[in-house]
Amino acid sequence: MSADGAPINLRPASVWPDEDADIANWTDQYFLRTKQAVERFGDTQVTYAVFMRRPVVSAPRLALNWLEAVGLRRGSAFKVDLRHQEGRWVGAGEPIMYVTGSLLHLADLETLLLQKLGPPCVAAYNAYSMCADLPQVAFLAMDARHCAGTEMAEIMAYAAAVGSARAKRKVGAAGFIGNATHATAHYFGRELGLGTMPHALIGYAGSTLRAAEMFDTCYPDEDMTVLVDYFAREVTDALTVCRRFAKRATGGRLSIRLDTPGSRFIEGLDPPASYEVLERNSHAAVRGYRTETELRYLVGPGVSAAAIWSLREALDAEGFDRVKIIASSGFGPAKCKLMAEANAPIDVIGTGSYLPEIWSETYATADIVEYDGEPRVKVGREFLLRDT
Numbered sequence: 001m002s003a004d005g006a007p008i009n010l011r012p013a014s015v016w017p018d019e020d021a022d023i024a025n026w027t028d029q030y031f032l033r034t035k036q037a038v039e040r041f042g043d044t045q046v047t048y049a050v051f052m053r054r055p056v057v058s059a060p061r062l063a064l065n066w067l068e069a070v071g072l073r074r075g076s077a078f079k080v081d082l083r084h085q086e087g088r089w090v091g092a093g094e095p096i097m098y099v100t101g102s103l104l105h106l107a108d109l110e111t112l113l114l115q116k117l118g119p120p121c122v123a124a125y126n127a128y129s130m131c132a133d134l135p136q137v138a139f140l141a142m143d144a145r146h147c148a149g150t151e152m153a154e155i156m157a158y159a160a161a162v163g164s165a166r167a168k169r170k171v172g173a174a175g176f177i178g179n180a181t182h183a184t185a186h187y188f189g190r191e192l193g194l195g196t197m198p199h200a201l202i203g204y205a206g207s208t209l210r211a212a213e214m215f216d217t218c219y220p221d222e223d224m225t226v227l228v229d230y231f232a233r234e235v236t237d238a239l240t241v242c243r244r245f246a247k248r249a250t251g252g253r254l255s256i257r258l259d260t261p262g263s264r265f266i267e268g269l270d271p272p273a274s275y276e277v278l279e280r281n282s283h284a285a286v287r288g289y290r291t292e293t294e295l296r297y298l299v300g301p302g303v304s305a306a307a308i309w310s311l312r313e314a315l316d317a318e319g320f321d322r323v324k325i326i327a328s329s330g331f332g333p334a335k336c337k338l339m340a341e342a343n344a345p346i347d348v349i350g351t352g353s354y355l356p357e358i359w360s361e362t363y364a365t366a367d368i369v370e371y372d373g374e375p376r377v378k379v380g381r382e383f384l385l386r387d388t
Helices: 020-026 029-043 062-075 103-115 118-133 150-171 198-204 208-218 234-244 246-250 272-286 292-299 305-317 333-341
Strands: 047-053 077-081 095-102 138-141 175-181 224-227 254-258 325-326 348-351 366-372
Touching: 020 103, 029 103, 029 175, 047 103, 047 118, 062 077, 062 095, 062 150, 095 103, 095 366, 103 118, 103 366, 118 138, 118 150, 118 175, 118 224, 138 150, 138 292, 150 175, 198 208, 208 224, 208 234, 224 234, 234 246, 234 254, 234 305, 272 292, 272 305, 272 333, 292 305, 292 333, 305 325, 305 333
Parallel strands: 138 175, 138 348, 224 254, 254 325, 325 348
Antiparallel strands: 047 095, 047 366, 077 095
């Protein structure tokens, strides 16, 4: 049971079509016509090469689980030659896998298979890059509300877990420690989603402090994270909450979350003051050439490196050095890289921005490269032919 008494469903929330009628409704028409032609003129054994046009991190589990389920339902075994195991780097144009089986039973599966493979591979790549650039920072997946339905939410949670695992293995990163929803928490080794309060609770309470008091009353034994940007008093409200909950603060059970919108600076900062903060704490970050986007991440409005350093200074000055800072708002690969260069004192990043930004990059592609064991592929795709 969850904290509010609701039953927890650890099974995927999405419906993945695995019956013939559903597959027919969701696949491309020309694959259905190919299936009908093969049924009339005779089946053949084929091998598909499945690849992507950009570097990715292999995240094939959901696609392969679905393919296996369809094969079992149809009584037709598919042989998979997985060339890049889950979590491994895949170069542009390199086949992630070869799938061999009956053309009659594979022809209509291509569309759905590719849908389930491309997006998680790109998202896993992004998640890995972010975790590797900030190995001392823990990440929380907050992508669910940015996803187009529950199937995508499941795919993206899985992808974050795959990218995180690679970063832990390669650079000893803290990686993703959990996510925001119960349904996909199992990908992070958890039973429940993580999170404390949204802006809605603070608006309801009427003050940041009162929202913290409400949370403390309802969940006295849980660690507390307090949003402090609602009233544009990030520093004042953070210190007010720390003083009120001094025991939590000194015991390391209180976190302050910065989610300031990009339309304004946090309390006490403007462009000159932002430069001054970074000069004190990470002067090399603002020396030399920076693009406009990089400068925004470092000294601009919203949750910049300067904003995070400014809050850290204020907390430490009052002895609240054990209070953690959680940063959110637009933390994708590029922003994380700049935060690393600025040595921003972030303990946790809440992010949904590892989701692929350019959706066309997520397009996986498949081509048949063997017919009854004979190599054959359309001209221009010879690089896909399998080396034995």
